[in-house]
Amino acid sequence: MLGTTSASKKLAQMIYGYWQSQCLYIATNLGIPNLLQSEPMTVEAIAKATSTQVETLYVVLRALAHLGVFAEKPGRVFAATELSEQLITNAEPSLGHFLLHITEPSMWDAWRELGNSLKTGEVAFERAHGKKFYDFFMTENPDSRNLFNNAMSFLTNQAVDSLFEVYDFSQFNTVMDVGGNQGALIAHIVNKFGCKGILFDLPHEVETAPAFLATQGLDEDAVQVIGGNALEEIPKGADAIVIKYFLSVFSVEDAIKVLTRCRESLPKQGKVVLLQTLVPPRGAPVEYPDGTIPALAAVQMMVTNPGGYWRTEQEYKSLFEASGFQLENVIYTGSSLTVMEFQKSSSD
Template identity: 30%
Template sequence: MNLDIERPGAPTPPSPANALLMQFTTAYWTSRCLHVVAEFGVADALDNGARSTEALADATGTQPHALYRVLRLLASVGIFELKDGSWHHTEASRLLRSDHPGSLRDYIRMLGLPAFWDAFGDLDHSLRTGEPAFTKSHPEGVFGYLAGHPEESRIFNASMTSKSHGDIAAILPAYDFSQFAVVADIGGGRGHLLRAILKRSPMTLGILFDQPHVIADVVPEKDEKLSLVGGSFFADPIPEANAYLLMNIIHDWPDKECIKILSAIRNAMPQDARVLIIETVVPSTPEPHLSKELDIAMMALPGGMERTQEEYSTLASKCALRLVSAIATISPYSILEMAAA
C-alpha cells in the first residue's frame, strides 16, 4: 500500500519568513504558561529536590495532566527540567520562586493579572482610538484601577521591585549619586532604587514620594535615612531635594502630563539641583530593543510611551529644564540628566 500523500508540487521546508511569523504569532502561548505557573506558585512548591507532576499538582491545586503539559512547554525553552520522571529547577525556573533574591515572580504575575492581560487582547482599541487599551474595560486607567484594587496594587508594587533587581545593579555604578545631600525618588514605589542608592551613599538622605496608598505599604527599615511622603505629583507639593529620581515614571504618561510633572519638580527644586530620568531610550536604528517592547506596553496600559533622546530634550525645554547628558548603563536603561535651563 502506498501511504504517500499526494501534494501538488514538490514539498518545501518552511521559509525563514514563515518561521518568523509562526514564532511571533504563537509566542504568547509560552508567555501565558509562564504567567499561570507564576500565579499558582509552582516554583515555590518545587524546592531543591525533585518532585513528580502529581505532587506538584497536589501542592498547587492544579490538575496533573494540564500542569504536566504546561511544564513540558516551559521546559522546552529551559524553564524547569524533567529528569527521570520528576521535575527539577533550572536557573530560570528558580527566578520564579518568591524567596529568590532576584525573583521575577511578582513581575510575571502582574503581567498575567486579568486587567493587564486583557489590555493586550484589546490592543486594537489603542490603534482605533489612540487611547490606552486598558481603559476600554477600566475607564479610570491603570493607576486609578490599582488605587481601587488593593491586592492587584500590592502585586503591582511588588512587581516593580521584582523587575528592578537587574536594572538597579546597572544604574548604581553609572552615576555618582553620593554627590547629593538629599535625593527624592518621585513615584519611587516601595523605594527599591532609592534604598539601594542610600546604602551606597551613607551621607545622603532620601525622600520617597508616591501616592498615599503606595507609601502606606512601605515598611521603614531600622536606621534608614528615608522620609516617606504620600501625595500626587499632579496636585501636591513636591519636596525640596538636590536630585530627583524618576524611574519608569515619564514613560507612563503622554507629553501633556509629563510637562506637568517636570514643571512641578522644576518649580520646587533649588537652582543647582538635578533631575535624573531613568528610562529606556528608543534608538534611531531598527534593531530589537527593550524600549520598543515597553513602548507597546505603555500604549496598552497607562497610555504613555518610550521616547528618543531628542524627545527627552524637547520635553525638558518645555519645562524650563535642559538635557545635560544621557548616560548609558550596561542595561537597556539610560540616565537622562537634566538641570535648570
C-alpha cells in the same frame, strides 16, 4: 505546522509567544517554581500540592520542560532549572513577580482592546475594565497591587549595580525619588551613597513604603515618605530629583506639568536625574542585551496609560527643555537603563 524559512520561523516564534507566556503564568501563579527549588517532584506530587489535575498539568509542565523552564526526568519527575529559579516568588522580588504582573488576566483583557482603542482613542485598559489602571491595581485589587510593587522593585534591584558603577549620587545632599512606589530605588541610593532621601508618590502608592523601607537596613530618619500628586505640587528639600520610568505614564502635556513642578521644587543648581529605557532611533539595535525591546514596551505603556509610552532620547530632551531644563549628560549603564542628567536652565 508552519514553513521552514527563516522568515516563517521568526513569525512562528511571535505567533506562539502568547502560548509560552500563558504557560509561564500558570506555572508561576501555581507556585511550581517555589515547589521545585528544593528538590524534584513527580507530576502527581505537584498536582496534589497545587490542587490541579494530573494529566492536564503534565501537558503544561512538559511544554515548559521543552522550553527549558523545567527539566523532565524519567518517571514524569520535574526539576528546577536556571530559568525556573528566576521565577521563584516566595523570597525577594523576582522576575516571577514581573511575569505575573505583566501576564495576569486583567492585562490580557486590556491587550484584547488595543485594536478598538486605536480607532476610538480610548485607553485599552480603561475600555476593558471601566476604570483607570492605577485605580484598578493600586486601590481595588490588593493582590495585583502587591505584584506591581514587587515587579517594580525587581526592575530596580536588577538595574542598580550597573547604574551605581557609572553615576555617583554622593554629589547630592538629599535625593528625592518622584514616583518611587514603595522605595526600592531610594533605599539603594541612600544605603550606597549616604545621602538623605525623600520618597514621593501618590498616597496609596507609598502606603507600603514605611514597612518596606524598614526591611532595607536604613536609619529610621534616612528616608522621608511623602504622599501627594506630582501634577499639582512636589515638596521642596532635595537638591536632586530622580525619576525612574515615572514619566512614561504621562502624556506630553502632563509630563511637562510634572517636570515644571520638579523645577519649582528644586534649588537654583538643582538637577533631575532621569533613569529610563530609551526607544532607539531608527537604524540602531532594537533590543538591549537583557532582552528588553523598548518599542514593544512602549505599546504596553500605551495600553495601560492615557498618552503615556516609552520615548526616544530626543523626545525626553524636548520634554525637559519645554519644562525649563537643559541636558547636561547622557550616560549609558550597559543595561537597558540610561541616565539623562538635566539641570535647571540658567534663566531660572
